[in-house]
Amino acid sequence: MIVLLFGPPGSGKGTQGRLLSKWLGIPCLSTGDLLRAAAEEPTPGGRALKSHLAAGGYATDVMANAIVRKRLAQARHGLILDGYPRTLAQAEYLDDVVATLELAEPVALHLRAESEVLVDRLAGRRQCPACLRIFSNGAHECKDCDVSLVRRDDDSQETVRERLEIYARVTAPVLEYYGPARRIDFDAHRAELEVFSSLQAALEPVLGSYGTLRKRY
Numbered sequence: 001m002i003v004l005l006f007g008p009p010g011s012g013k014g015t016q017g018r019l020l021s022k023w024l025g026i027p028c029l030s031t032g033d034l035l036r037a038a039a040e041e042p043t044p045g046g047r048a049l050k051s052h053l054a055a056g057g058y059a060t061d062v063m064a065n066a067i068v069r070k071r072l073a074q075a076r077h078g079l080i081l082d083g084y085p086r087t088l089a090q091a092e093y094l095d096d097v098v099a100t101l102e103l104a105e106p107v108a109l110h111l112r113a114e115s116e117v118l119v120d121r122l123a124g125r126r127q128c129p130a131c132l133r134i135f136s137n138g139a140h141e142c143k144d145c146d147v148s149l150v151r152r153d154d155d156s157q158e159t160v161r162e163r164l165e166i167y168a169r170v171t172a173p174v175l176e177y178y179g180p181a182r183r184i185d186f187d188a189h190r191a192e193l194e195v196f197s198s199l200q201a202a203l204e205p206v207l208g209s210y211g212t213l214r215k216r217y
């Protein structure tokens with residue numbers, strides 16, 4: 001099966017992606033990971049992508065689409081995609097690929113959270129300057145490294161608000177594209193494991209229609 005994971009920064013999307021990946025036994029790939037992997041391939045395409053990204057270029061729809069298509073064609077049991085499709089053009093492309101490769105329709109999971117809650121969450125995060133671990137539980141020091149935690153520049157309130165606004169603007173048309181019929185929304189204000197339980201509960205009926213959990217898509 002193909003799971004599309006949507007959610008703003010701070011919604012816990014990364015954590016849920018890891019939990020789902022373990023539970024479903026399929027890889028969770030972020031667009032960033034896919035691009036970095038593709039840029040390491042010793043092919044003319046890989047080298048071109050690498051120099052494009054190294055020059056600070058963003059991946060175009062064409063680049064992201066080509067990479068996702070390749071991964072979908074290779075995926076044996078399915079994929080969780082985190083950060084794709086990011087644009088309407090990518091969403092339409094994905095539907096074409098799914099039809100061409102005769103895969104089951106993707107399931108879109110959307111973690112919803114209020115911006116103010118996310119600002120508080122992200123602005124409250126601290127990082128250990130030594131081991132780079134991120135703490136979100138109000139800790140003041142890293143016990144492993146015995147140093148005081150610091151706030152990352154990325155997590156200042158202003159930067160967080162800006163990231164959330166960009167996310168909302170970019171993602172709105174894609175979420176609309178999937179619509180209520182193809183998308184399941186979740187309240188991401190809850191504890192991680194509570195959110196995960198509701199994701200499992202929502203996916204179980206869908207899994208049933210594919211026979212077994214690990215059956216091809």
Ligand SMILES: [Zn+2]
Nearest residue numbers: 128131142145
């Ligand atoms: Zn540390």
